[in-house]
Amino acid sequence: MSAGRILVVDDDAQIRRVMRTTLSAHGYEVSDVRSGEEALEKIRGETYDLALLDISMPGIGGLEACRSIRAGSDMAIIMLTVRNTEHDKVEALDAGADDYVVKPFSTPELLARIRAALRRAPLAPDAGPQRVNLKEVDIDFPSRRVTVHGREVRLTPKEFDLLRYLVSRPNRTIPHRELLQAVWGPDYGDELEYLRVFVNQLRKKIEPQPAKPKFLLTDPWVGYRFSLPE
Numbered sequence: 716m717s718a719g720r721i722l723v724v725d726d727d728a729q730i731r732r733v734m735r736t737t738l739s740a741h742g743y744e745v746s747d748v749r750s751g752e753e754a755l756e757k758i759r760g761e762t763y764d765l766a767l768l769d770i771s772m773p774g775i776g777g778l779e780a781c782r783s784i785r786a787g788s789d790m791a792i793i794m795l796t797v798r799n800t801e802h803d804k805v806e807a808l809d810a811g812a813d814d815y816v817v818k819p820f821s822t823p824e825l826l827a828r829i830r831a832a833l834r835r836a837p838l839a840p841d842a843g844p845q846r847v848n849l850k851e852v853d854i855d856f857p858s859r860r861v862t863v864h865g866r867e868v869r870l871t872p873k874e875f876d877l878l879r880y881l882v883s884r885p886n887r888t889i890p891h892r893e894l895l896q897a898v899w900g901p902d903y904g905d906e907l908e909y910l911r912v913f914v915n916q917l918r919k920k921i922e923p924q925p926a927k928p929k930f931l932l933t934d935p936w937v938g939y940r941f942s943l944p945e
Contacts, residue, residue: 716742717742717743717744718741718742718743719743719744719764719765719829719833720743720744720745720746720761720762720763720764720765721738721743721744721745721746721763721764721765721766721767721829722745722746722747722748722754722757722758722763722765722766722767723735723738723745723746723747723748723766723767724747724748724749724750724751724753724754724766724767724768724769724772724777724780725747725749725767725769725772725795726749726750726769726772726773727769728749730769731747731749734747734767734825735747737822737825738829741826743829746761746763749772750772750773750774750775751768751772751774751775751776751777751779751780751783752774752775752780754766754768754780754784755780755783755784758784758788758790763790764790764791764833765790765791765792765793765829765832765833766784766790766791766792766793767793767795767829768780768781768784768792768793768794768795768812769794769795769796770794770795770796770798770803770807771796771797777794777795777796778794778806778807778810779810781794781807781810781811781812782810782811784811785810785811785871789869789871789872791813791814791832791833791872791873792811792812792813792814792832793812793813793814793815793816793828793829793832794807794810794812794814794815794816795816795818795820796815796816796817796818797817797818798817799817801908803815804908805908805911805912808908808909808912808913809912809916811871813832813871813872813873814828814831814832814899814909816828827900827902830900831899831900831902831903832873834899834900835872835876844856844882844883845857847882847943849930849943849944851863851864851923852921852930854878854882856879856882859875861875861878861920861921863920863921868920868921870917870920873898873899873913874913874916874917874920876897876898877894877898877910877913877914877917878917878921878941880894880897880898881894881931881939881940881941882941882943884941885940885941885942885943886940886941886942886943887940888934888937888938888939888940889938889939889940890937890938891904891907891910891937891938891939892904892905893938894910894938894939895909895910910939914931914933914939917931918931929942930942930943
């Protein structure tokens with residue numbers, strides 16, 4: 716049984732070859748292409764669970780490819796890059812990536828990141844409400860559907876898991892580390908830029924005024940909380 720279908724997108728043939736061999740050996744079905752344009756064409760015809768997407772490629776480039784993939788797909792996306800500044804990470808996450816890996820990376824690190832990106836945060840049946848209606852926002856957890864003013868809003872799996880974790884613990888501040896480990900996994904905890912970007916994305920999708928949020932609130936230096944009317 717396949718561990719998942721992965722599309723490797725990198726203009727370096729040797730990297731594609733190594734990653735295809737490594738990931739196949741760990742149970743993944745792997746396809747590879749050499750450009751963002753080829754990736755978009757491939758995704759139009761086939762279904763993948765995750766894309767490993769190099770940022771620096773000729774043509775439309777990794778960031779633009781990521782935005783285009785995210786506009787029509789909820790598949791997990793991990794960006795691969797040689798750059799390691801916070802600005803670069805935020806740029807990748809803002810484009811729609813779930814995670815970010817710096818080259819050169821070890822095989823165990825890459826496999827851990829893939830598992831984290833494909834992970835769906837568990838939620839106990841009694842952990843919070845099954846459905847939340849806030850007049851203009853309706854969240855149905857079993858069906859993973861969010862509607863705003865009657866129109867369905869598509870969240871990425873990680874965005875939904877983050878929202879679900881916060882809503883299941885309403886009106887209390889959830890520390891950064893707890894959120895990261897609950898949604899991304901136990902190997903995370905210090906990647907505060909992930910939370911900043913994902914909370915900002917959620918605010919743009921569900922808040923009436925994202926710049927003045929009334930649901931997704933920040934408690935500076937501590938964490939985030941979901942304000943749910945009593």
